[in-house]
Amino acid sequence: MPEFNEDVIKNNIEKITEDIFNIADTYSAKNKQLDISIEKARSLVSAYGWENIFPIWRDYIYNRCTTFKSAYVAVSILYFMPGAGRLFPYQIDNPYEFVAYLYCRLKDHWATAGSMWDSLTKDILFTSAGREELIRPYNDWYYPEDDPLITAEIEKWKEKLG
Secondary structure (H helix, E strand, O other): OOOOOHHHHHHHHHHHHHHHHOOOOOOOOOOHHHHHHHHHHHHHHHHHOHHHHHHHHHHHHHHHOOOHHHHHHHHHHHHHOOOOOOOOOOOOOOHHHHHHHHHHHHHHHHHHHHHHHHHHHHHHHHHHOOOHHHOOOOOOOOOHHHOHHHHHHHHHHHHHHO
């Protein structure tokens, strides 16, 4: 059996990541593309571990998810990946920066994306930032877009993104 070096593994993860996030549509209720991408994402995380996947995904999202549509695909995959009604279980470095980036890409279509971003953000902050008060379903009082830690990161992204 051949040995695989880190570059081969990273290239494989990057190729699969492109396949996962590069889908045409997430809007239809019977979207098979999204379901397939979610299954591929779960398999990738299972095979390589979240700690190896997320840095590549974060780079992909920051550099390639630059439109509403592509950011919405990313949020959809992250939101549905744990399974219906399940808490997002994965640690994210710099969670406020990450969710602020997604907000900046989604804000112009808030009626479509706001609720999903809101739920995903609460889960990420609960899991990655120790915000225990955000455990579901007892967090209806919290509005992430009003959180000063998130709004500070949103301002930084606005400057970077222009």
